[in-house]
Amino acid sequence: MISKRFVIKRLLLLIPVLFGVATFVFAILHLAPGDPARVIAGQRASEEFVRQIRTELGLNDPIWVQYGRFLVEAVQLDFGRSYQIQKGTPVTEVLRYKLPVTLEMAIYGQLLGILFGIPLGLLGAVKQDSVSDHLTRIGALTGISVPIYWSGPLVILLFAQVLNLLPASGRIASRFDIQPITGIITLDTLIQGNFAAFQSAAAHLLLPSMVIGIYSMALISRMMRSSMLEVIRQDYMRTARAKGQGSKITVMKHGFRNAMIPVVTVIGIQFGTLLGGAVLTETVFGIAGIGSLLVSAIQVGDYPIVQGTVLTFAFLFTLVNLGVDITYSYLDPRIEQ
Amino acid sequence: MDDRRTESGDRPADGRPDWRRRARRVGRAAGLGFAAGALAVGGFVAAGETVRFASDTVFAVGALILGFAVLGWSGSVFAGRGIENAQEHLDVSSNWSEADSRRAMTLLAGVGVGGMVGSVLATLALGGV
Numbered sequence: 001m002i003s004k005r006f007v008i009k010r011l012l013l014l015i016p017v018l019f020g021v022a023t024f025v026f027a028i029l030h031l032a033p034g035d036p037a038r039v040i041a042g043q044r045a046s047e048e049f050v051r052q053i054r055t056e057l058g059l060n061d062p063i064w065v066q067y068g069r070f071l072v073e074a075v076q077l078d079f080g081r082s083y084q085i086q087k088g089t090p091v092t093e094v095l096r097y098k099l100p101v102t103l104e105m106a107i108y109g110q111l112l113g114i115l116f117g118i119p120l121g122l123l124g125a126v127k128q129d130s131v132s133d134h135l136t137r138i139g140a141l142t143g144i145s146v147p148i149y150w151s152g153p154l155v156i157l158l159f160a161q162v163l164n165l166l167p168a169s170g171r172i173a174s175r176f177d178i179q180p181i182t183g184i185i186t187l188d189t190l191i192q193g194n195f196a197a198f199q200s201a202a203a204h205l206l207l208p209s210m211v212i213g214i215y216s217m218a219l220i221s222r223m224m225r226s227s228m229l230e231v232i233r234q235d236y237m238r239t240a241r242a243k244g245q246g247s248k249i250t251v252m253k254h255g256f257r258n259a260m261i262p263v264v265t266v267i268g269i270q271f272g273t274l275l276g277g278a279v280l281t282e283t284v285f286g287i288a289g290i291g292s293l294l295v296s297a298i299q300v301g302d303y304p305i306v307q308g309t310v311l312t313f314a315f316l317f318t319l320v321n322l323g324v325d326i327t328y329s330y331l332d333p334r335i336e337q
Numbered sequence: 338m339d340d341r342r343t344e345s346g347d348r349p350a351d352g353r354p355d356w357r358r359r360a361r362r363v364g365r366a367a368g369l370g371f372a373a374g375a376l377a378v379g380g381f382v383a384a385g386e387t388v389r390f391a392s393d394t395v396f397a398v399g400a401l402i403l404g405f406a407v408l409g410w411s412g413s414v415f416a417g418r419g420i421e422n423a424q425e426h427l428d429v430s431s432n433w434s435e436a437d438s439r440r441a442m443t444l445l446a447g448v449g450v451g452g453m454v455g456s457v458l459a460t461l462a463l464g465g466v
Contacts, residue, residue, distance in 0.1 A: 010415075013411055013414060013415055016407050016410065016411040017407075017408065017411040017412070017415065019407055020403075020404050020405075020406075020407030020408035020409075020410075020411055021404070021408060022404070023400050023401075023403050023404030023407065024400075024401065024404030024405060024408060025404070026397075026400060026404070027397045027398070027399075027400035027401035027403075027404055028401065030393060030396075030397040030400075031394070031397045031398070031401065062392065062457075062460070062465075063392060063393045063396045063397065064396060064453070064457050067396070067400065223423070261422075262419075262422045262423065265416075265418075265419030265422055265423065266419070266423055268416070268419065269416055269419055269420070269423070318415065321415055321416060324419075325415075
């Protein structure tokens with residue numbers, strides 16, 4: 001049973017995280033060159049018009065007043081309006097449509113990482129120093145070492161160009177017209193009972209999820225292997241085997257839960273890398289999520305979008321880690337103390 | 338040196354954290370930040386920049402340090418134990434620890450806040466608002 005005190009304590013930790021990110025982003029954007037008023041007005045606008053915009057945005061106020069106002073508005077989830085990308089649209093509105101796209105890819109990537117990483121790690125530990133163990137370790141090291149901007153084009157080349165098995169970009173074939181309900185397209189197609197559209201969405205999602213999940217899978221399998229190897233050598237495992245319990249049952253019943261403790265933590269920390277990876281993956285696969293939105297916003301100097309996107313990333317990351325903490329304390333109740 | 342203290346320096350042998358010692362340490366860091374912030378604003382103005390530019394730049398640098406420190410502190414509390422575990426399991430152990438990281442980040446936050454306050458007061462003193 002997870003204690004309320006533990007969960008509340010972890011929830012309260014969200015406050016400094018988000019305050020830190022907000023302050024960091026505010027500072028970075030104020031140190032970056034460029035004038036937001038000029039960005040909005042355009043390069044050919046008159047000085048008077050630029051001055052007028054500057055007054056409207058409160059850019060003439062002292063920086064500490066701007067900082068205070070930014071923090072107060074951020075608490076109210078008001079990140080302002082887009083300067084350039086969707087001119088005049090509230091940032092929260094832009095994020096509402098883009099966030100599910102990235103979340104879908106990150107969740108599927110993480111699922112692939114977990115689904116393949118845990119069994120591979122287990123296999124490596126149970127059959128230590130066998131051929132399969134060596135192959136798993138080589139695979140894991142390769143997965144950790146290969147950057148997304150290289151693995152992305154490679155899988156596109158192999159699966160989309162050479163083998164012609166999967167689509168190279170987009171979220172669904174253009175012949176399907178799916179009305180967004182949740183924004184998560186595979187879920188929306190299922191809710192609307194359109195299985196052909198679901199197949200198309202899943203096929204489009206497979207390559208980006210695979211690319212984003214490779215690193216995750218590699219890390220999880222390596223962690224699972226080392227953690228399980230440690231657990232296998234414990235006295236209670238030897239006792240269980242000495243009492244005549246089969247080795248598979250011993251590993252799964254007594255070892256698995258204990259070996260999962262560090263793996264769960266890595267999965268949580270890994271989610272941040274996954275979101276970071278989404279920025280690259282979306283750019284490579286032409287997916288319009290918040291990753292590619294962030295890149296475009298930085299390029300055109302759309303500061304409210306940058307602030308909103310980074311804060312959303314931070315919020316997601318801390319939320320996932322909160323979930324991990326709760327799982328962690330479920331697996332090992334001593335953690336709460 | 339008080340011999341009741343442990344090696345980490347801010348937790349006496351009875352296990353309770355020594356808040357006064359911690360506050361003194363953060364206060365010193367904030368003082369350092371304050372002086373640096375005020376001097377930097379003055380330095381920019383002396384070099385021919387406008388008070389507005391000096392104030393914006395120094396305040397933003399202070400905020401950058403504060404943001405980094407708060408993020409680092411909360412990140413250490415959030416994931417420090419996990420990172421320590423991961424280091425151990427991946428055989429990449431270093432001397433990094435959650436407690437050390439938290440202490441360092443607290444000092445850095447002090448410098449950041451000090452810098453921000455220093456830049457504000459220096460700006461007001463120079464009549465930059």
